[in-house]
Each structure stands twice: as C-alpha cells, then as structure tokens.
Amino acid sequence: MDESRKTGQWFSEVSKETCPGQSFSLEMDDVLDQRKSKYQDILLFQSRTYGKVLVLDGMIQVTERDEFAYQEMMVHMPMFSHPNPQKVLIVGGGDGGILREVVKHDCVQSVVQCEIDEEVINVSRKFLPSLSSAFEHPKFKLHIGDGFEFLKNHQGEFDVIITDSSDPVGPAEGLFGAAYYQLLKNALRTGGIVCSQGESIWLHLDFIKRLMNSCRELFPVVDYASISIPSYPCGQIGAILCGLNPQTNFRSALRAPDEHTGSTWNLRYYTPRVHSTACILPLFAEKELFS
Template identity: 50%
Template sequence: MLENGWFREENESWNGQSLSLQVDKVLYVGKTMFQDVLVFRSTNYGNVLVLDGVIQATERDEFAYQEMICHLPLMSHPNPKRVLVVGGGDGGCLREVVKHAGVETIEMVEIDQTVVDLAKRFLPNMACAFDNPRVTLHIADGFEFLANNQSKYDVIISDTSDPEGPAEKLFEESYFQLLSDALAPGGIVAMQASENVWLKLDILKSLQERCKNVFPTVNYATVCVPTYTSGQLGMMICAKDPQTNLQAPAAKKHIPEDVRYYNEGIHRASFVLPTFAKKYINN
C-alpha cells in the first residue's frame, strides 16, 4: 500500500505489525496476467520490487537471500553440473549460480516474462546473468516443466512467491515430489520456506513434515534480510541421498570470491535454531 510517501506491507500471517519503507519515487505500477507489480525507489534501500503487495527484493539487502538459497545447496553438492531455478525472475539466483565455474548448464523456468523485463530495467545488478551462455530461460509453468524434466538436475533452487493464493500449491507435497523426481541421484533442492521462527511456527513445522514425506534428508536454514518478514527468512534444503550432509560445504569446495554474505561459518550457523524453535519444530 502506498500512502503519504510510504509503502506499507501488511499480511494476515503477521497481524499487529507491518513493514514500511519511505518512497523517494514510484518507478512502475502495473498488472500482469499473474500478479500486481510495483517498483519504487526507496530513500534507504534503493529500488524495490513488490509483487501482490509483498516485497520481493531491494537493492540494498537482496544479496543475503540470493547467496544463501543458492550457495547452501551448491556448496553442499560435491560437483553440481546441471542446475534449475524455478521462479526467480528478478535474476538474483542466476547471478549467484553462474559464479560456480563447474556448473555447465543453468535453466530457469519463470511464469511471468514481465518480472524478467522489469528486473532488467530496474534491478540491473540482479538481472545481470540472463545473457550468460550457460543460461537458458523458459517462460512456462513450473509444474509442467518439472513433470517433463525428470532425473535431470543436480541442484534445483525453488525461488517462488509466498504460500498465498495460487502459490499455495508450491508448498504442497505434490510439488515437492515433482522437485524430487526432477533431481538426478544425489541431487539437492533449496526452496524458499517463507515462514520464520518468530511467526507461524505451526506452519513451518507442517512444511518441514511435508518435505520429510518426500526427501530422506531435510534441514531448515535461516538468513537475515531486513526487508523480509520480521527480518528473517527461512529455506528448506533437501537431499535425495540420506548420507548428504547439508549443514557444511562439501570437501575441497571453493567459495566464490565475490560473495558478500555467504561464508563457511554462515553456512554452518544458518542451520542452528534458537532453543524454543528447535523444540517446537522437532517435537
């Protein structure tokens, strides 16, 4: 909501609080076939992309989320060659994946071409890898794409919207099964888990249980991002192999030099939960 020079994000899942950013200039307002879109320049966080009233990325802090959802699975896999990004039309995930020289092919399936176009226009530091020769962009429905590409990918990064409205199906067991089927043996998937330990722990616990019905190895990781819900965002990292250790980089892996948030210590620490959350989620 834009009002009196401020953008305010409100959500039924976090009643009693909201997130507000001061607006310097509105850059774009529109509606695609799939969602409402707003782009504005903020006074403190640079350009901001908003979809259906929810902040998706700001220039100031987006790298924290993008690095963690990409480098946690890529660094946990000993030798990822084929990577798929589901969603992520802002290009941030692609930017991080191309930093791994050993990755040979990177495919993205994004349903909304407008998001890609607006990211290239207003978030150029994020949308800088679409022209990389290893990248192939598919404008298509992620469900259909996954169903037609089985046992193919070493790492899948599911960078989707929050579990509301049509996007709710992206947090159901049937979607997780599609992700598992699209992975090659030893594959790893990282998915945006939306809920954090301060809000809706019951939903987070349910999400983890649904993942465990499909994957033998499931871990919940967190990342600090000021403009996301309560300043913390969660990710489910899942592996097809029960022996995969997701909570530390694989042996002899080299961290990309141009990262700003991710490091080996952050990798390990992201899986450490506060006592109250650990007790609730794992009981």
C-alpha cells in the same frame, strides 16, 4: 486479500494472510514502475534507504540494500552441499538474483529457469541490472511457464533445484505443498538437492513444521537454514533444504569458495562459517521442527 498502501511518500506492506497484525514501511522517493500482469500486481519504487524495491501483490520481494543475503544463502548452501552440481533448475526467481549466484559456480554446465510471470523478468531487466545481469549468460536457458508442468516433463535431470518463490498465496501457493515436492524429487538426478524459500520461524512455525514433515516422507535429509534479511517480515526468512543422498550434511559445506573465489564473486553474506551455523536455530524453533 493482501493490501498495500502509500501514506504520503511511504509504502506500507500489509498482509492479513502471511504476517497478520503487523506492517513494514519504507519511505519512497519515486514510483518507477507499476503494472498488473496476468498473475499479480507489480510495483517497483526507489526508496530513501533501501535502494530500488520490487513488490509483488503488495509484498516486498527484493530490495537493493539487502537482497544479497537471500540470494547468496539460497544458492550457495545447496550448491556447496553437492559434490559436483552440473545441471541446475531455478523455479521462480524472476528478478534474476538466484541466477546471478548460480552461474558463479564453474562446475555448472547448464542452468534452466522456469518463471511463470514474464513481466517480473521484464521489470527486473529494466530497473534492477545488479540482479538481472546473468540473463544473458551463455549457460542459461529461460522457460516461461508453470513450474508444475515443467517438472512433470523433466524427470531425473537436475543436480540442484532452487525454488525462489513469493509467499504461499496467489501464483506461488502451489509451490509449498507435498505434490510439488514430489515433482521436485522426481526431477532430481542421483544425490540431488532441493532448496526452497521456507518462510519465517517467527510467523509461520506451524506451517514450516507441516511442510518439513511432508518433505521427510520423500527425502532422507531435510533441514532448515535461517537467513537474516531486514526487509522481510520479522527480519528473518528460511531455506528448506532436502537431499536424496543420506550422507548429505547441510550443516557443513562439502565444498567452499577459496580466497580468490570469494573476492571475485563479491560475496557479502555467505561464508563457510555462516553455512555451518545457519541451521542452528533458537530453542523454540529447534524443539518444534526437530523434536
């Protein structure tokens, strides 16, 4: 069982399953919302140095200070690796940050989000407007329900699918298995791309290796991109990228934001140079995942 505790005015993230033997703590100024949904415990607090913080089942999902690193890389790496992504699906992502970045692409004609827990969306709408602003976008359609069931009924429809999930416990556990990636593959159009939260090389290397090996049985191109984000365990998280087109190269952006786009999009992490180096991993991880 994951545990979280408040020691005085501190929140401590403790998970025996996803990051055993370590903890990450943030000083709290105020608890803004705390509720239990049908699927998980939800906590939203104002921190001293990281802005507002969203916590699900005791694990930090988003902080206002560093969320842009995760959102930008999870979206723009797959989107700029596709020649013309018109139809996009987001699975999870109830805080709205992934959606915020997707709709910046003018080529997108429609974006659907499948989120199982509507309460996460409600909390984000109320307390995290910097992330949830795109929920009113005209190209957006929200579906509340299970991602597995949604994918079964929408085959061959999407150019890019982004899975923004919490760690592989609780309601997100099924989003890290071979059966789920088979459904993702079936839901893609020709040349489609999948990007999924891929855990940390410092904590979950064996798990990542098994998952990537399963993906290689389904997709001709599979890669892992590293993202630096201090509020996640060990300060690092990854994106697993899978492509149906054998010519897809996730280590070189096929398209890129121009100077005007970069300024109007308010990008703070993603650049074409960051894109091109994100899949260059430390030697221990490179050996384990690609040899």
